[in-house]
Amino acid sequence: MNGFITSVDERMRGVALGVQEYFTLGARASRFVAARPFYWRDMLYQMDRIGAGSVPILFLTGLFTGMVLALQSSVELAKFGANIYIGNLVGASMVKELGPVLSALMVAGRAGSGIAAELGAMRVTEQIDALESFGTDPIKKLVTPRLLAGMIMLPLLTIMTDVVGIAGGLFIAVAKVEIPADIYLRGVWTTLALSGFVFGIFPRDFVGGLLKPLVFGAIIAGTGSYYGMNAQGGTEGVGRATTRAVVTSSILILATDYFLTQLLLVILPPVL
Amino acid sequence: MARRTIRRGGPEWAHARVGVVLIVGLALLGYGIFRVGEMFDVFADRYELVTLVPSAVGLMEGAPVHLAGQRVGQVDEIDFIPMRRKIEEHHVLIRLSIAEEVREQIRADSRAHIRTQGLLGDKFVDIDPGTARAAVLAPGDTLPTVRPFDVDDLLGRASETVEEVRQTAVELHQITSAVNRGEGTLGQLVNNEALYARLTAASTELQAFLVEVNRGEGTLGRLVRDPEIYRRLQSAAARVDSVTAGILRGRGSLGRLVQSDSLYRRLYSAAARADTAAGGLAQTVGQLNHGDGTLQRLISDPAAYDEFLKAVVELQNVLKDIRADPKRYRPDVHVKVF
Amino acid sequence: MSTPTEHLRHIPHERRRRVRAAPEPAARGAAPVIALDDVWLEFDHPVLRGATLHVDEGDTLLVLGESGTGKSTLLKLVLRLLLPERGRIRVFGGEINDLSFEEVLAIRRRIGKVFQNAALFDSLTVYENVAYPLREAGRKQEPEIERIVRERLEFVDLDPEQVMTKLPGELSGGMKKRVGIARAIASDPEVVLYDEPTAGLDPLAIDTIVGLIRKLQHELGVTAVVVTHDIRTGFRVASRVNLLREGRIEFDGTPEDMIASDDDYIQSYLQAA
Numbered sequence: 093m094n095g096f097i098t099s100v101d102e103r104m105r106g107v108a109l110g111v112q113e114y115f116t117l118g119a120r121a122s123r124f125v126a127a128r129p130f131y132w133r134d135m136l137y138q139m140d141r142i143g144a145g146s147v148p149i150l151f152l153t154g155l156f157t158g159m160v161l162a163l164q165s166s167v168e169l170a171k172f173g174a175n176i177y178i179g180n181l182v183g184a185s186m187v188k189e190l191g192p193v194l195s196a197l198m199v200a201g202r203a204g205s206g207i208a209a210e211l212g213a214m215r216v217t218e219q220i221d222a223l224e225s226f227g228t229d230p231i232k233k234l235v236t237p238r239l240l241a242g243m244i245m246l247p248l249l250t251i252m253t254d255v256v257g258i259a260g261g262l263f264i265a266v267a268k269v270e271i272p273a274d275i276y277l278r279g280v281w282t283t284l285a286l287s288g289f290v291f292g293i294f295p296r297d298f299v300g301g302l303l304k305p306l307v308f309g310a311i312i313a314g315t316g317s318y319y320g321m322n323a324q325g326g327t328e329g330v331g332r333a334t335t336r337a338v339v340t341s342s343i344l345i346l347a348t349d350y351f352l353t354q355l356l357l358v359i360l361p362p363v364l
Numbered sequence: 365m366a367r368r369t370i371r372r373g374g375p376e377w378a379h380a381r382v383g384v385v386l387i388v389g390l391a392l393l394g395y396g397i398f399r400v401g402e403m404f405d406v407f408a409d410r411y412e413l414v415t416l417v418p419s420a421v422g423l424m425e426g427a428p429v430h431l432a433g434q435r436v437g438q439v440d441e442i443d444f445i446p447m448r449r450k451i452e453e454h455h456v457l458i459r460l461s462i463a464e465e466v467r468e469q470i471r472a473d474s475r476a477h478i479r480t481q482g483l484l485g486d487k488f489v490d491i492d493p494g495t496a497r498a499a500v501l502a503p504g505d506t507l508p509t510v511r512p513f514d515v516d517d518l519l520g521r522a523s524e525t526v527e528e529v530r531q532t533a534v535e536l537h538q539i540t541s542a543v544n545r546g547e548g549t550l551g552q553l554v555n556n557e558a559l560y561a562r563l564t565a566a567s568t569e570l571q572a573f574l575v576e577v578n579r580g581e582g583t584l585g586r587l588v589r590d591p592e593i594y595r596r597l598q599s600a601a602a603r604v605d606s607v608t609a610g611i612l613r614g615r616g617s618l619g620r621l622v623q624s625d626s627l628y629r630r631l632y633s634a635a636a637r638a639d640t641a642a643g644g645l646a647q648t649v650g651q652l653n654h655g656d657g658t659l660q661r662l663i664s665d666p667a668a669y670d671e672f673l674k675a676v677v678e679l680q681n682v683l684k685d686i687r688a689d690p691k692r693y694r695p696d697v698h699v700k701v702f
Numbered sequence: 703m704s705t706p707t708e709h710l711r712h713i714p715h716e717r718r719r720r721v722r723a724a725p726e727p728a729a730r731g732a733a734p735v736i737a738l739d740d741v742w743l744e745f746d747h748p749v750l751r752g753a754t755l756h757v758d759e760g761d762t763l764l765v766l767g768e769s770g771t772g773k774s775t776l777l778k779l780v781l782r783l784l785l786p787e788r789g790r791i792r793v794f795g796g797e798i799n800d801l802s803f804e805e806v807l808a809i810r811r812r813i814g815k816v817f818q819n820a821a822l823f824d825s826l827t828v829y830e831n832v833a834y835p836l837r838e839a840g841r842k843q844e845p846e847i848e849r850i851v852r853e854r855l856e857f858v859d860l861d862p863e864q865v866m867t868k869l870p871g872e873l874s875g876g877m878k879k880r881v882g883i884a885r886a887i888a889s890d891p892e893v894v895l896y897d898e899p900t901a902g903l904d905p906l907a908i909d910t911i912v913g914l915i916r917k918l919q920h921e922l923g924v925t926a927v928v929v930t931h932d933i934r935t936g937f938r939v940a941s942r943v944n945l946l947r948e949g950r951i952e953f954d955g956t957p958e959d960m961i962a963s964d965d966d967y968i969q970s971y972l973q974a975a
Contacts, residue, residue, distance in 0.1 A: 136382055140381050144385050147385065245382075245385065248386060248388075249389070251389045251393050252385075252392065254396075255392045277399075278403075284396075288426035289438075292410075293397065295396075295400045295401070298393070298400075
């Protein structure tokens with residue numbers, strides 16, 4: 093019993109310490125954004141791996157999500173004879189929620205795990221020590237470029253997912269529900285316009301739709317880096333780091349999504 | 365192979381792919397912003413109008429602005445008017461951003477209303493277009509408002525009106541059903557055919573009568589047709605006129621009667637005296653009714669009446685005897701009548 | 703193409719330049735290059751418990767010890783990749799515990815390290831791996847960097863034309879190790895630290911590595927610290943031997959002294975190995 097309490101106590105302390113280290117890592121990585129030398133090539137390379145590499149899976153994710161959204165909403169809306177509003181439903185859902193969250197989850201599975209595995213391998217094969225021995229700050233060299241790459245690429249990827257999702261919905265609306273494309277698209281634009289505009293021209297829903305992936309990108313890269321940098325115990329440790337990075341970042345994405353939505357409702361209340 | 369350089373494999377290809385993702389992503393974002401903005405014409409040139417209201421009644425920044433039912437802009441800002449600059453009972457200043465292309469339509473006699481979409485929907489600003497007589501409002505001008513609708517107020521008034529209308533309808537219904545049953549004049553009028561026939565006959569007779577009148581037959585006809593009667597009537601009227609004038613000037617008995625108050629006064633005192641006499645008479649009658657005097661007994665005691673009657677009869681007999689044979693009483697009785 | 707003599711002439715020149723820049727040239731020769739004084743360190747369990755050792759200029763110190771006795775930790779402490787809980791560490795005559803990050807970097811650039819499994823950067827080509835310390839130090843133009851990289855690869859008996867464009871994953875263990883050595887000596891270090899230089903290599907490859915360590919020792923006069931389990935290899939290169947036992951230095955002397963020692967633990971250790 094005593095042993096159990098001790099082990100729980102140790103675990104809690106471990107968790108608290110982990111959270112502290114996580115944020116310390118994030119803070120240090122962020123600080124280097126403005127510091128010299130800036131590893132442009134590394135950032136570009138990571139942008140390619142996180143960003144360009146994720147385009148195909150996000151294309152499929154967006155397409156099928158949009159299609160199933162259109163199909164499901166057509167069934168529900170038909171009950172009220174409101175099928176012409178499919179566009180509104182698909183547009184709002186994709187841009188506000190499903191686009192950001194699903195893109196982030198897919199990228200967490202694909203690129204977040206990659207980051208954790210790569211940095212974990214570098215840690216256990218002493219490549220990180222080697223970097224340090226040559227006078228390189230491994231956080232500046234490894235974490236900052238990944239963090240920035242994630243924060244830049246995920247919003248762009250999310251835009252593509254949104255567009256592909258809306259296009260998928262359009263396909264179902266036209267081909268299966270037999271709603272004219274014009275009406276569908278008009279619904280999409282209208283529902284986004286109805287939330288109001290920031291600075292007069294920037295749709296409010298786009299702010300949320302881009303702020304979320306920005307934060308999710310940081311979560312994916314940060315979590316992957318954290319588990320990778322702290323990997324221990326050889327190849328097996330790398331595997332553990334990878335799994336934990338994906339699980340933790342997925343949960344953080346879903347939880348953060350709720351709080352960001354809440355925050356946006358307070359900061360930028362929707363007009364209509 | 366690209367990787368067979370002394371540098372890391374494929375950075376150039378990576379640049380290109382990242383570039384493509386960046387460009388495509390930003391292009392799609394730009395397209396989305398454009399299409400969404402197009403819905404509400406956010407890219408049109410805009411100008412600002414200001415409107416003052418007592419209460420924003422739940423209007424929010426970003427709410428649409430309509431001109432004659434068309435969306436032309438949005439509410440930019442809602443602020444309280446500083447205390448010392450308040451005008452009348454307005455507390456809130458609303459800045460409206462309106463498409464430049466409809467500027468022509470909004471004039472000094474335009475009015476802004478804060479309206480509600482549907483009964484419980486969101487608020488928006490609706491502007492009535494002005495007329496050509498009034499000047500076009502320039503940017504920054506103040507647009508007058510019409511007091512916004514209060515839904516509670518509206519509902520209250522609506523229910524009163526509805527009650528009145530209902531009452532009216534009930535009464536109307538009663539009337540029409542009575543009419544249908546042939547009750548009352550209107551009912552008869554509507555339902556009774558005999559009345560109609562009589563009315564027709566009457567109108568026929570009236571017509572015949574009017575024809576005669578027109579022809580100048582009978583008194584009425586002459587009256588209508590003959591100018592002589594008119595002249596006579598006119599001279600009669602003139603005479604009546606002069607007589608009346610004489611009367612008014614106080615000439616003759618009638619004139620005096622009308623104009624002099626001495627006659628009136630004398631008549632008045634006579635009447636007063638008659639009044640007093642009548643009063644005395646009434647008193648006497650009263651005493652008679654209630655008193656025990658001879659006259660009263662005579663009136664109210666039947667026995668006395670009988671005695672009195674008997675006495676009168678005997679007196680008559682005596683007088684008869686005397687007339688028939690005056691000598692019988694002569695030696696002894698010296699009778700002198702009158 | 704440069705010849706071996708060219709690069710040999712080149713390296714002492716670089717050395718002289720740095721020696722002139724060093725703050726305490728008078729102390730050279732007398733003070734040890736590396737000195738640990740009563741160093742304590744603990745992770746989950748105590749690793750070093752009052753370790754004291756020194757490395758003189760030109761020495762090749764062999765550090766022996768059972769697994770988990772903190773041999774690799776010693777090397778990390780010297781590079782200040784780790785900070786001790788107690789005790790002083792002096793490198794090039796100066797205490798390193800309280801140095802700023804920039805000062806630590808200056809020290810690290812004078813020390814080369816050969817990692818256990820070479821620790822080459824997987825995503826970089828051989829050329830870029832060897833050029834990495836030079837680029838990181840700045841100051842040099844790309845043509846000069848390329849010239850130095852070729853020299854170092856030739857020094858470790860690799861054909862630059864063949865290996866420069868390869869990725870570490872395409873090399874054998876022995877080749878990786880040699881690229882690791884080339885990278886460690888890229889910026890003319892005065893001290894080279896070897897962590898298990900022969901682990902996982904076949905006998906021929908071990909011979910090559912031993913040859914390289916000796917070559918560095920004799921031709922360039924590099925001071926070295928070699929940490930290994932492999933006593934036979936170690937004895938072939940070492941001028942002095944230290945034996946770590948339970949976080950302390952149990953023995954300090956020449957290889958011959960160690961073999962001649964009558965200490966029970968030393969004898970059992972030597973026999974087991």
